[in-house]
Amino acid sequence: MTERVQRIKEVRGMDGSLRRSTRVVETENDSQSTDTGAAHAQFTATRIVWYLDGIITVILGARFVLALLGANPANAFANFVYSISRPFVAPFFSLFSYRLEYGVSRFELYTLVAMAVYALVAYAITRLITINHPTDDSAS
Numbered sequence: 701m702t703e704r705v706q707r708i709k710e711v712r713g714m715d716g717s718l719r720r721s722t723r724v725v726e727t728e729n730d731s732q733s734t735d736t737g738a739a740h741a742q743f744t745a746t747r748i749v750w751y752l753d754g755i756i757t758v759i760l761g762a763r764f765v766l767a768l769l770g771a772n773p774a775n776a777f778a779n780f781v782y783s784i785s786r787p788f789v790a791p792f793f794s795l796f797s798y799r800l801e802y803g804v805s806r807f808e809l810y811t812l813v814a815m816a817v818y819a820l821v822a823y824a825i826t827r828l829i830t831i832n833h834p835t836d837d838s839a840s
Contacts, residue, residue, distance in 0.1 A: 746826040753822035759785045760815045763808070770805035789814045 709721045763785040771778040792810040 742830050745829045749822050749825050749829070753818055756788055756818050757815055760788060760811050760818075763789065764811045764815075767806050767808045767811070785811075788818070792817070 704724055707723050709723070711719045711721070713719060759781065762781045766778050766781055773779055773782060789808075789811050792814045795810050795813060
């Protein structure tokens with residue numbers, strides 16, 4: 701936000717006379733520009749977190765659909781999806797009974813739980829990033 705500032709300059713001449721000049725200058729409010737920069741950084745960080753969560757969710761969703769349809773693990777695409785998603789679902793294998801049966805249709809509940817947990821983690825991270833950013837509810 702720009703701010704108008706009136707500047708007065710006084711100059712005393714050799715003969716002792718006082719000459720005054722007035723000038724109006726528009727300046728940027730430093731605190732406002734700093735707040736805007738911080739808000740932009742927070743916005744960018746939250747977008748990155750949600751983008752990464754979206755990538756993980758799509759990979760896990762593809763794994764869930766392939767497992768539900770009983771995709772052949774010998775297929776290059778199915779093998780790629782299973783191998784790239786394994787690190788994300790491995791912590792949840794022991795949550796329910798885990799039997800490795802590729803090529804057979806199965807409902808991977810642990811994959812759905814992993815998707816929900818990663819979404820909650822992303823939400824918590826974005827709330828932490830924007831913890832000092834006021835919400836619309838607090839403004840009223």
